[in-house]
Amino acid sequence: MKKIIIALLCLCPLLTEAHSYWLELKGLGKVGEPVTVQCYFGELENGLREKADKLAGIKAFTASVLLPDGSIQPLTLSPAENCYQAQFTPSQAGTYQVLLVNDTRDVQDWTSHKLGIVRPREYLRAICQVGEGSLFAKPVHYLDVTPETGFALGKPATLRVTKDGAAYANAPLKLTSPDGKQIKQITDANGRLTLTPTGVGQYVVDVDFMDKTPGQYQDKNYQAVRNKTALTLVVAP
Numbered sequence: 001m002k003k004i005i006i007a008l009l010c011l012c013p014l015l016t017e018a019h020s021y022w023l024e025l026k027g028l029g030k031v032g033e034p035v036t037v038q039c040y041f042g043e044l045e046n047g048l049r050e051k052a053d054k055l056a057g058i059k060a061f062t063a064s065v066l067l068p069d070g071s072i073q074p075l076t077l078s079p080a081e082n083c084y085q086a087q088f089t090p091s092q093a094g095t096y097q098v099l100l101v102n103d104t105r106d107v108q109d110w111t112s113h114k115l116g117i118v119r120p121r122e123y124l125r126a127i128c129q130v131g132e133g134s135l136f137a138k139p140v141h142y143l144d145v146t147p148e149t150g151f152a153l154g155k156p157a158t159l160r161v162t163k164d165g166a167a168y169a170n171a172p173l174k175l176t177s178p179d180g181k182q183i184k185q186i187t188d189a190n191g192r193l194t195l196t197p198t199g200v201g202q203y204v205v206d207v208d209f210m211d212k213t214p215g216q217y218q219d220k221n222y223q224a225v226r227n228k229t230a231l232t233l234v235v236a237p
Contacts, residue, residue, distance in 0.1 A: 175204065
């Protein structure tokens with residue numbers, strides 16, 4: 001079986017388009033074979049992977065893997081040379097959903113970016129299919145992008161965007177192809193989007209939603225909550 005790497009990408013909370021967080025899963029997709037989860041920060045499109053103190057933001061993410069039987073296995077990310085990583089060993093065939101969340105970040109003053117006083121929430125998702133069988137993944141995050149079919153070269157794949165568990169109809173999103181080109185698309189009335197990979201490499205779909213309901217978090221008032229999520233699927237050679 002070819003190496004299966006399905007990862008997802010989340011834009012950097014510093015609001016720079018170039019820098020971002022993303023996950024990579026390395027493994028053979030076999031029962032009993034370890035899968036390594038790696039979280040990077042840098043410029044994916046330029047091959048830049050930051051090191052040392054520039055990775056400090058990864059510490060704010062909580063990590064777990066949702067197993068095929070529905071149970072949850074916590075993951076502990078440990079620092080490596082240019083990433084944070086963890087490992088788990090599949091004990092059964094099926095779909096493994098690796099989930100990272102950062103919803104504890106302080107309220108930010110992003111008025112200079114014309115976003116106002118904002119509470120940021122970020123989500124990372126990675127899915128690994130182990131063994132034979134159909135991919136089964138379900139929305140978990142408040143804002144989520146979930147594959148409903150497998151992702152293979154030349155075959156149409158359906159993705160679904162959800163917000164608070166319901167279809168996010170007409171959701172604007174950005175697709176980044178392996179060659180770095182970016183196009184904007186919109187989901188249909190059911191929150192779905194169909195993609196057909198035309199080459200090997202990493203396809204990134206990222207979505208954000210600004211909830212303009214004001215509130216308070218950690219004794220700080222905010223004008224809106226900015227939710228950001230993204231799913232990256234990688235077609236191996």
